[in-house]
Amino acid sequence: MAAASALSNPTFTSSPTRLHHHHSLSPLSSIKLPNSSEQPFKPLISHPPPPCHQPLRATATPTPTTSTTSTTSFHGICYVVGDNIDTDQIIPAEYLTLVPSKPDEYKKLGSYALIGLPSSYQTRFIDPGESTSKYSILIAGDNFGCGSSREHAPVALGAAGVAAVVAESYARIFFRNSVATGEVYPLESEVRVCEECKTGDVVTIELGESRLINHTTGKEYVMKPIGDAGPVIEAGGIFAYARKTGMMPSQSC
Amino acid sequence: MASSAIASNSTPFINQVKNAMTMTEKIFARASEKPQLSPGENVWVNVDILMTHDVCGPGSIGIFKREFGQNAKVWDREKVVIIPDHYIFTTDERANRNVDILRDFCTEQNIKYFYDIKDLGNFKANPDYKGVCHVALAQEGHCRPGEVLLGTDSHTCTAGAFGQFATGIGNTDAGFVLGAGKLLLKVPPTLRFVMDGEMPNYLLAKDLILQIIGEISVSGATYKSMEFVGSTVESLTMEERMTLCNMVVEAGGKNGIVPADSTTHKYLADKTSLPYEPVYSDDKARFLSEYRFDVSKLEPLVAKPHSPDNRALARECKDVKIDRVYIGSCTGGKTEDFLAAAEIFLASGKRVKVPTFLVPATQKIWMDLYSLPVPGSGGKTCSQIFEEAGCDTPASPSCGACLGGPKDTYARMNEAQASFDVFSVCVSTTNRNFPGRMGHKEGQIYLASPYTAAASALTGFVTDPREFLQ
Numbered sequence: 001m002a003a004a005s006a007l008s009n010p011t012f013t014s015s016p017t018r019l020h021h022h023h024s025l026s027p028l029s030s031i032k033l034p035n036s037s038e039q040p041f042k043p044l045i046s047h048p049p050p051p052c053h054q055p056l057r058a059t060a061t062p063t064p065t066t067s068t069t070s071t072t073s074f075h076g077i078c079y080v081v082g083d084n085i086d087t088d089q090i091i092p093a094e095y096l097t098l099v100p101s102k103p104d105e106y107k108k109l110g111s112y113a114l115i116g117l118p119s120s121y122q123t124r125f126i127d128p129g130e131s132t133s134k135y136s137i138l139i140a141g142d143n144f145g146c147g148s149s150r151e152h153a154p155v156a157l158g159a160a161g162v163a164a165v166v167a168e169s170y171a172r173i174f175f176r177n178s179v180a181t182g183e184v185y186p187l188e189s190e191v192r193v194c195e196e197c198k199t200g201d202v203v204t205i206e207l208g209e210s211r212l213i214n215h216t217t218g219k220e221y222v223m224k225p226i227g228d229a230g231p232v233i234e235a236g237g238i239f240a241y242a243r244k245t246g247m248m249p250s251q252s253c
Numbered sequence: 254m255a256s257s258a259i260a261s262n263s264t265p266f267i268n269q270v271k272n273a274m275t276m277t278e279k280i281f282a283r284a285s286e287k288p289q290l291s292p293g294e295n296v297w298v299n300v301d302i303l304m305t306h307d308v309c310g311p312g313s314i315g316i317f318k319r320e321f322g323q324n325a326k327v328w329d330r331e332k333v334v335i336i337p338d339h340y341i342f343t344t345d346e347r348a349n350r351n352v353d354i355l356r357d358f359c360t361e362q363n364i365k366y367f368y369d370i371k372d373l374g375n376f377k378a379n380p381d382y383k384g385v386c387h388v389a390l391a392q393e394g395h396c397r398p399g400e401v402l403l404g405t406d407s408h409t410c411t412a413g414a415f416g417q418f419a420t421g422i423g424n425t426d427a428g429f430v431l432g433a434g435k436l437l438l439k440v441p442p443t444l445r446f447v448m449d450g451e452m453p454n455y456l457l458a459k460d461l462i463l464q465i466i467g468e469i470s471v472s473g474a475t476y477k478s479m480e481f482v483g484s485t486v487e488s489l490t491m492e493e494r495m496t497l498c499n500m501v502v503e504a505g506g507k508n509g510i511v512p513a514d515s516t517t518h519k520y521l522a523d524k525t526s527l528p529y530e531p532v533y534s535d536d537k538a539r540f541l542s543e544y545r546f547d548v549s550k551l552e553p554l555v556a557k558p559h560s561p562d563n564r565a566l567a568r569e570c571k572d573v574k575i576d577r578v579y580i581g582s583c584t585g586g587k588t589e590d591f592l593a594a595a596e597i598f599l600a601s602g603k604r605v606k607v608p609t610f611l612v613p614a615t616q617k618i619w620m621d622l623y624s625l626p627v628p629g630s631g632g633k634t635c636s637q638i639f640e641e642a643g644c645d646t647p648a649s650p651s652c653g654a655c656l657g658g659p660k661d662t663y664a665r666m667n668e669a670q671a672s673f674d675v676f677s678v679c680v681s682t683t684n685r686n687f688p689g690r691m692g693h694k695e696g697q698i699y700l701a702s703p704y705t706a707a708a709s710a711l712t713g714f715v716t717d718p719r720e721f722l723q
Contacts, residue, residue: 084471084472084687086687086690088657088687088688088689088690089688093656093690094657094658094659094660096308096339096340097308097340097345097348097350097351097659098347099311099312099315099351099354100312100424101311101314101315101424102315116689116694117688117694118689119695142472143471143472143475146472146505147407147685148421149309149405149409149422149423150308150309150423151312151424169475171475172507173407173421176422176426177424177425177426180425180426181423181425238426239316239320239425239428
């Protein structure tokens with residue numbers, strides 16, 4: 001989540017760092033949740049966000065990044081995996097004792113991201129002795145994140161410094177968890193970019209244009225638009241988005 | 254084998270077509286208080302039961318408190334079911350702490366259904382403790398036709414066996430449900446699987462679902478509902494229907510569902526006093542596609558490493574040497590799963606050739622192993638038969654080594670076995686065989702039915718159970 005990620009690597013500069021403001025959230029216990037016959041919250045489309053809580057996705061390089069989705073870009077080196085990378089490979093079950101909502105354990109989850117990949121992945125996602133990854137963009141094949149419902153999976157990637165995953169397709173729960181937490185952008189490619197990119201290639205994602213640029217090969221790829229999920233992720237997840245858009249009350253920012 | 258027959262253009266009765274819904278769509282309609290829904294619509298669904306466990310509960314509780322406030326109350330203390338089951342019998346301090354977090358929360362919130370364990374040295378000293386959440390939910394009467402059950406575990410789909418909508422969600426969604434009692438969900442389109450024909454005596458529901466996953470792949474049902482009907486499905490017991498629905502997530506499915514019938518009502522009769530209302534797919538309901546299987550022609554199957562859709566006939570793998578067998582989990586650790594294994598051991602009269610680990614899913618199942626007579630055995634219990642066959646003593650009920658877990662988890666695949674050149678090879682009644690699932694990431698897991706697992710234990714190779722059943 002946004003708050004935790006702000007704590008995760010304040011000094012780390014070689015991978016994208018999310019600079020969400022750590023704001024205090026207003027407790028909701030005082031509000032009465034509506035009966036089931038009503039819509040629980042206001043429609044998603046109303047109420048522009050209050051200006052006080054503008055999350056910022058910065059990139060590691062000097063590339064300027066703005067706070068609006070249409071011009072958000074990510075720039076960095078990519079790590080490439082294949083099809084059906086399941087949640088056990090993203091974060092093996094033995095590390096699930098770590099509770100993602102605890103900031104120190106969130107950080108630890110990041111240090112184990114993709115540790116479950118078989119030894120055939122000779123270049124490891126996280127270098128020995130490091131707690132985050134130098135790869136800020138993950139490129140994958142079909143059905144990324146299949147397997148368990150563990151939210152630790154997108155959390156581990158986000159905590160490791162991944163800004164976006166570009167896969168051919170996603171398992172349902174992983175996609176949903178990525179959006180709900182705002183940890184990573186789960187982007188879909190039109191073609192099998194996992195066969196076109198190599199680990200270490202320098203890439204840029206232009207989110208507004210749904211474009212992936214591989215600077216190492218000089219090729220560009222079209223991605224499917226992230227759509228309405230984009231602003232939710234940008235806000236830092238569903239709760240942050242709900243507050244930002246006025247669906248849930250927000251304390252003085 | 255698979256045919257696709259879509260009902261969309263097959264009828265002139267426009268109004269009927271318009272109003273016709275699948276059972277999953279009907280459950281969504283009821284839970285969102287709408288008369289009519291179609292696949293793809295996003296609706297706020299009222300949740301009947303939210304289940305969480307020791308692995309995802311603490312994180313869900315953390316999000317609930319952060320977002321709704323430290324003093325917030327859950328939306329309904331009788332609709333939250335909290336089941337420690339994953340990492341219980343371990344000295345891992347953080348795992349133990351996570352159960353403590355659940356206990357503190359349940360006390361604070363006065364949660365009605367918390368199946369606690371305090372004495373880790375002797376599970377039997379904990380009368381409230383159940384074990385594996387998906388089986389405990391059924392045994393404790395929390396799975397009811399027509400309802401919506403969400404759980405922080407992908408195998409929550411198991412409860413579709415009861416004709417309810419059940420699916421897995423993440424911590425953040427669960428934190429939301431804890432406070433709000435509802436969740437925004439998309440209505441899934443339905444794939445229908447029609448299974449007819451008499452089930453041969455060497456097949457179990459595990460073979461049926463491995464057949465289906467092999468057919469449609471590990472992403473073949475992504476975002477979709479999988480509805481199981483046909484004379485074979487009608488003949489299945491509740492536990493077998495649970496096995497069928499349990500693994501829909503291995504095909505990417507959002508939920509699996511079996512229409513409730515007299516078998517369902519009989520199972521529920523002594524487990525819940527709450528009224529429930531089953532729903533059924535309309536004759537003219539639209540299915541994205543329909544697959545038909547003649548079950549009488551199927552053979553015992555395995556899923557080879559490292560994917561649940563890597564289907565093969567068990568007999569095709571007869572040269573695969575194994576070094577262990579694991580019978581347990583929400584998928585293959587139910588009473589009937591152990592009865593099936595015992596049947597094989599009894600029929601062979603031989604002893605196992607590899608370590609054979611038995612992990613009953615729940616305390617009740619553990620009791621069954623020590624009390625229920627195995628048919629045709631002259632009154633022997635499963636535990637007696639297992640002992641005579643040389644199996645390990647049935648372990649304390651939990652998720653065990655199905656998902657690896659902490660290093661000291663019973664039967665976990667740790668280092669490569671000395672007797673093998675490379676890595677450990679396990680035939681397992683569990684649900685996943687991705688790299689590292691049971692611990693060691695180079696370990697080889699063959700998913701199979703309890704029949705096939707027991708037969709393989711007797712030979713030390715992957716073995717078709719017909720070798721012992723005919």
